Amino acid sequence: MMDYQLNTPLNGNLAMTSCFHENKALQQDTTLYKFIWVRSGILTVEIDHIPMRLEQDEIACLTPLHHIEIKEVEGEYLTFLFNSNFYCIFGHDDEVSCNGFLFHGSSQVMRLKLSPEQSTNLNDIVRIFRQESTVRDNLQEEMLRIILKRFIITCTRIAREKCGVTPEQEKAFDIVRRFYILVDQNFREKKQVRDYADLLFRSPKTLSNLFFSCGVPSxxxxxxxxxxxxAKRLLLYTPKSAKEISELLGFEDLSTFSRFFKKMTGESVSDFRKSNTTGSIAN
Incomplete structure (x- = not known):
């Protein structure tokens, strides 16, 4: 059983727990990045209302944007959580290179399947975290930040290996990662590839070829x-009308948004909301 939480004077929050599904405060904190690691058995979850089954030695990496609900615990799992006030992955991008890779706003979340060796490496980090969590001095916060950084870097390396990033692909892969970051920042205003190609000083064709060579979506x-x-998060977790959502997402009118949504999901906006929400709208 592991249940540890640190709150710093500057509203930094770090937690490691094996019972996230029982901790309402952590579940309701909308500022937390999360690593959910199944140590044994199976964990059944819904992420952004999408059912997902995580098996032993699988890790899901979630941003504060993702809505997660633990449906069933058949075994043991560990959740490592932190907010940007404790460790800012954007501000420390040169240190960990996980923003836009482990963490981005799409519902297609990064899932890592650990080898026995990778599992052992992460277990070593958890063991050090447990030791340090019992130390009470003015160096503890910084030590825990270093341990968190080590956990993030290890997961980033595992993900790079999973995606087959070779030394020759480093630069190309970094452009892909920066593209994801730019999309997260600008998707409401910018919806054309050329918009992002300009920001990255590349042509749209160069970007498309580069993404294809890295094996990622266009x-x-x-x-x-x-x-x-x-769009789905706003429909599922807020009471905003379809018209309000279309304006928030930068569509010129409701009909353009409705066509886009139907094309992407195969459902109308109203049918999607009706079939996926029951009772009161969640926060």
Whole structure:
């Protein structure tokens, strides 16, 4: 059983718990990045209302944007959580290079399947975290920040290996990662590949070829999936009308948004909301 939480004077929050499903305060905190690691058995969850079954030695990486509900625990799992006030992955991008890779706003979340060796490496980090969590001095906060950073970097390396990132692909892969970050920041105003190609000083064709060589979805698909994810979250978790949502997402009118949503999901906006929400709208 592991249940540890640190709140700093500057509203930094770090937690490691094996019973996230029982901790209402952590569940309701909308500022937390999360690593959910199944240590044994199976964990059944819904992420952004999408059912997901995580098996032993699988990790899901979630941003504060993702809505997660633990449906069934058949075994043990560990959740490592932190907010940007404790460790800012954007401000420390040169240190961990996980923003736009482990963490981005699409509902297509990064899932890692650990090898026995990778599992052992992460277990070592957890063991060090447990030791340090019992130390009470003025160095503890910084030590825990270093341990968190080590956990993030280890997961980033595992993900890079999963995606087959070779030393020759480093630069190309970094452009893909920066593209995801830019989409997260600008998808409401910018919906064309050219908009992002200009920001990255590349041509749209160069970007498309580069994404294909890295084995990731096309640039346009990534933009569309980010808009789709936000539309679904607003429909599922807020009481905003379809018209309000279309304006928030930067569509010129409701009919354009409705056509986009139907094309992406196969459902009308009203049918999607009706079939996926029951009772009161969640916060």
């Amino acid at each position: 640039p346009l698909r990534i933009i569309h999936e980010r808009v789709e994810a936000e």
